[in-house]
Amino acid sequence: MAELKRIFDILTAAEENFNKEVSLSVKRNNRWENFSTNDYRKNVDKFSLGLLAMGCNKGDKIATVSNNRPEWNFIDFGMSQIGCVHVGIYPTISEKEYLHILSHSDSRILIVSDKELFDKLYPIFKQTPNLEEIYTIDDVDGAKNWNEILKLGEAKREEYKDLLISRRDDVKPDDLLTIIYTSGTTGLSKGVMLSHNNVVSNLLLAHRVTGYLNSNDRALSFLPLSHILERVGNYLWQTLGISIYYAENLETIGEDMRDINVNVFITVPRVFEKIYDKIINKGRELSLIKKTLFFWAVQVGDKFDPDPSKRSALYNLKLKIANKLVFSKWRDAFGGELKGVISGGAALQPRLARIFWSANIIVQEGYGLTETSPLISANMPSFPGVRFGSVGVVPPELEVMIAEDGEILERGPNLMIGYFKDPDKTNEAIDKDGWFHTGDIGTLDEDRMLTITDRKKEIFKLSGGKYVAPQQVENQFKESQFIEQIIVIGDNKRFTAAIIVPDFEFLHNWCTIHHVNYHDNDDLISQEIIVERFQKELDKYNPELDHVAQIKVFKLVVDNWTPENGLLSPTQKLKRKAVQSKYDQIITEIYT
Incomplete structure (x- = not known):
């Protein structure tokens, strides 16, 4: 039996263990082509x-x-x-x-x-x-x-x-396999050198969190394979004998999932949020009785706890009804056989994980970086290894330590060789004791459950001396159906503020229901009724935050933030400096 030590040993093992008629498939011109x-x-x-x-x-x-x-x-x-x-x-x-x-x-x-x-x-x-x-x-x-x-x-x-x-x-296992240039949110990207052993050791750890999958399953792939998470997932599926289907494009994802009756896929929160929003918007279009039932099921799902002991008999009965009448339709939208979704690359709203778990779809949020091949932690497919809002359990093969300033440090066989042609940056990232400084702030509990608070470099200090973690605040407000994108600002300023891109599809529907007329989106966001509606959203979410983190002033903008216009990284993360530079005039107005 082939021993998995180098990445291409995956194919030798597949020949011995699976030898499938459909190992890989791709949709081209609306037709699946199998290999x-x-x-x-x-x-x-x-x-x-x-x-x-x-x-x-x-x-x-x-x-x-x-x-x-x-x-x-x-x-x-x-x-x-x-x-x-x-x-x-x-x-x-x-x-x-x-x-x-x-x-x-x-x-x-x-x-x-x-x-x-x-x-x-x-x-x-x-x-x-x-x-x-x-x-x-x-x-x-x-x-x-x-x-x-x-x-x-x-x-x-x-x-x-x-x-x-x-x-x-x-x-050899320690030979250089790949150089992956991290997109970063500032400056030119750095080339992360990963060995065969870095990646192989990491994907073998991932077997532990995907025990619910088997060689009869089908995965849909649509995140770029240049993304370390999708790439290692692509290798992982092959080691499990799972057939991989490559989506025709991002617009056909839903159709492609139903085509193949997908069992598992990997995503980033931004894509998952859009899938959820689409489902909710469909619910809003239903007739009165069906709509009432739909949102009753959503309310039931919002109370789901992964710990069975915390779910009462009455709750379980309600959940059973919600699954039969509503959530079964959600599963049908994915093809009816979806078992699990793996999410990484940014923080996932706990609400999303909770409601899909309630619909019998396992959602596993994990954490890692390109430099760590990428997995550092992941939520397991069952309690007690799952906690909403956490990025999961750190496996025993990896070491994680929280530094005095709260930064997450990691070392293990998954840690990169270094940055290509950049020993200075390598020495900045990996200290003399071999600890990799992730740049993320977090906590690690006695169960080795890791929780991320924010990026170390993104935490800012108000002029009054109090610190604000913007990512945490943004994630809170992105639970709102009205908000597509948000950036929280306030570095060295008197108070915390935000620039918000509305979810225009949702907002247009709201305007139709409430008989709000407008010429275009610029006209729409300038209307007092719209500004007041967004203020209500702030009033709803602000009390859940520390006083200093609460958004005091906001401005609405119409631009779409994308990797193509340089306001997001290729992995859909905010490029804060670029966004703040674009809206420099608006920020000046906020604080004047």
Whole structure:
């Protein structure tokens, strides 16, 4: 039986243990295209042989910018099993970041998925001397296609097959597997170096929190595979023999889930919030009796406790009725067979986890960073290993310590080799005792349950000397159906304030019900009735916060905050400096 020590050993183990007809699948032009385990192996080996024939050596860097698709896996394992290093890059970053990453990483080859990315990246390829070739996965006129590498590998099979075996044997667990550039929220990204052992040790830990899944299950993948959470999840599903289906695009996620009767998927809170909001908005469109029943079920779900001993017989009866009459429809919206959802990348509203658990869908919030491969902690699939508002249990194989200033420190086999070409930043992040300084503030209890409070660098001090943790406040207010995005401000100011982007879909519905007329969104947010309605939301949530953290003044804006306009990172985190810079004039008005 294959022992899992290097990432490409996953495929060998899959051949021995599962050998599936549908190992990987992708929806293209509204049709699913399947790849068996046998297809997987053939493509991986042909790609490896092609790279060898091109003169690629151990340690060479190959960059990819791609949507999620089976070919990503063939390229990933194809390079890793000959010791090449995968530099996976987000498809949504700026040209400045692309230029930085492709140059800084010393990548020799760039592979992009489609014409749009080729057109975007070809000028950058021309400006980057270390890049020798650019290939596309889709057919693009005038561009070299990755199939040329496969065909070369097939043609040179006899010549290079022994070298492939020796190169594969030469890859050690501590060898460099990948460089992942952390998007960060300030400055240019840093290249996180992860070894095979970093990632393999981490995904084996993840087996412990996914015991409810089996080899007959189906996972939908839609977060970018350049995101460490989705990437390790992608490996995890394969070690469990789960068939992976890649969504056609973000707009088709719901349809794709129903197509395959999805059992599990990974998401970030922002996407999950939108799914929940869509369900709630559907509920608001129901007839009076059905709507009353729908929101009665939501109220029941909002009181769910994962500890069975805290749920009365009466509550369990209500929950059973809510599940039969309402929550069963929620599950149908996901395809009817959804078992669990894994959430990471940012704080998840406890309300969301609670209500989906009540609907018999396990929601597991975890915590980690690219530098920790990524898992540091995760909620388990059953009590007592689950607590809403917590990021779960730290496994015994990892060490976590809370520093005097509240910062979470971690060390273990998952901890990165360091930052590529940046020993100073590495030494700043990992102290002389081997502790990685996460930059997050939190608490760890006697059950090894970890709770995150905020980012250390984001906590600000009011002019009166009191500290405010903005992420905590933002997460509280994002429970409101009226609020799409919010940034809490107040550094060195007299009071805490906020800039809010309304959820315009919800707000437009509210306006229809309340007969509010408007020309456009700019006109809408200027109306007194709208400002007063948002003030009611503040009055609702403010009492749940410390006095200094309560929002005293707010301004509404109409802009959409996205990775494309630089106001969010590729993992949907607020770029605080960019947002505050954009609204500098409004902030001045707030404090004048």
